[in-house]
Amino acid sequence: MKNPLFYAKILLFGEYGIIENSKGLTIPYNFYQGALKFELTPESASSNESLRKYAQFLSENFSDQFNTESFIEDVKNGMYFDSNIPQGYGVGSSGALVAAIYNKYSKDKIDIQADLTKDKIAELKLIFGKMESYFHGKSSGIDPLICYMNIPLLIQSKDDISTVGLPAASIDGKGxxxxxxxxxxxxxxxxxxxxxxxxxxxxxxxxxxxxxxxxxxxxxxxxxxxxxxxxxxxxxxxxxxxxxxxxxxxxxxxxxxxxxxxxxxxxxxxxxxxxxxxxxxxxxxxxxxxxxxxxxxxxxxxxxx
Missing domain, CATH: 3.30.70.890 (GHMP kinase, C-terminal domain)
Incomplete structure (x- = not known):
């Protein structure tokens, strides 16, 4: 896909607790989504400016891990994040953006289609935590992780995260x-x-x-x-x-x-x-x-x- 979509997320359980090593359960929420696109318009200008500042942050702190020159060049050419994920609503607007940037510019991208081990998931979480710290001051990395992987994740502790199956939904259920x-x-x-x-x-x-x-x-x-x-x-x-x-x-x-x-x-x-x-x-x-x-x-x- 030229512009892969990254979906919102919902942390069903674990808000604040995961900071103190409680369990967490997070699921993708495909109603909202975002993708990197090129077309500088008055509407996309603020997103483009935000990406310019973020590219600078990555360039100054993580140039060894990301193709930041390419990122900066793309921003100059009008790249923005086209997203309907509401900001400040707890559904992963910055997480989806971070996942999209990692997917496009990481020098050593971890392939989620391959056999993902707990160690690889933990490595991804660590990278995402550093990337998302730009937006929140401190980040667990969970939001970008779920946005990137797009499958339910069970957080047993900060170092133990795995995929999990959920009970089948019932379309006409009362609950x-x-x-x-x-x-x-x-x-x-x-x-x-x-x-x-x-x-x-x-x-x-x-x-x-x-x-x-x-x-x-x-x-x-x-x-x-x-x-x-x-x-x-x-x-x-x-x-x-x-x-x-x-x-x-x-x-x-x-x-x-x-x-x-x-x-x-x-x-x-x-x-x-x-x-x-x-x-x-x-x-x-x-x-x-x-x-x-x-x-x-x-x-x-x-x-x-």
Whole structure:
């Protein structure tokens, strides 16, 4: 393909926890996508300028790993990132861009069609973390990794990532995983900064380890197995914990809706990415019933069961 597409991603479980070595589960989301293209127009000018700055960053820091001269030349010739992935919504807009740049300009590209080992996946994650640090100050590399590989990934720890199969979706299932649009973008760096400030408190570190990570890991185990009753029992605890301890990260417009889900046991919300704005994730065993409580918001189903 001349312009390979790179899709958005959704981190179903593991936001913030993976920084502290919890499990994570991430899936591609093909509704949004981006590709590198050549055609300088007034609409593409800002993307082209962003790429110029990014090419400079790679040139100054990673010229041994990337064909940065070719990258810089392509930007001069009008290259931009044509993407409908919303920025600041927690679905991997910078991850898809980083994956596209790696794919086109890496000097020693790791072939994902070949027999991928855990070591190769870990190597890719490390490279992507360094590349994406330009956008967020600090990056785990997970977002570009999922955008690049375009298959579900199970994160056992920061050094142990593997592909994973998910239960087959049911098109007409009552249950659903869905996105809710908060109506405004969020910024990753300030949210991550809040998290690191919280980590300085011994009480927060303790509850993160003993409660949040425990519920998070249980949700992943049950979701992958398709065991929905224990999944939702743990989702209720996870959503309640986040409501208490991640309140600054919950978009203001969704605070009441978040609590309503917990109070009615109709649906449970959790962060999608770093929070502060963008999307949040919803889980329900009865999507039509959940929608009655969420009629003031735009919801988007990503998985039915």
């Amino acid at each position: 659903a995983v869905f996105l809710i649009n908060s109506g405004e973008p969020g910024e990753t760096a300030p949210m991550v900064q809040i998290f690191f400030e919280k980590l300085k408190g011994e009480g927060f570190r303790k509850t993160l380890k003993e409660e949040f990570i425990k519920y998070n890991n249980a949700c992943i185990d049950y979701f992958v197995k398709g065991e929905y009753n224990p999944l939702f029992a743990n989702l209720q605890k996870l959503s309640s914990w986040a409501f208490e301890h991640f309140r600054p990260m919950i978009p203001q417009k969704l605070v009441d809706a978040w609590k309503t889900g917990i109070d009615t046991d109709t649906y449970y919300l959790k962060l999608c990415g770093s929070g502060g704005g963008g999307y949040v994730l919803g889980f329900t065993q009865d999507y039509e019933k959940a929608k009655t409580h969420l009629k003031d918001f735009n919801t988007e189903v990503i998985y039915r069961f």
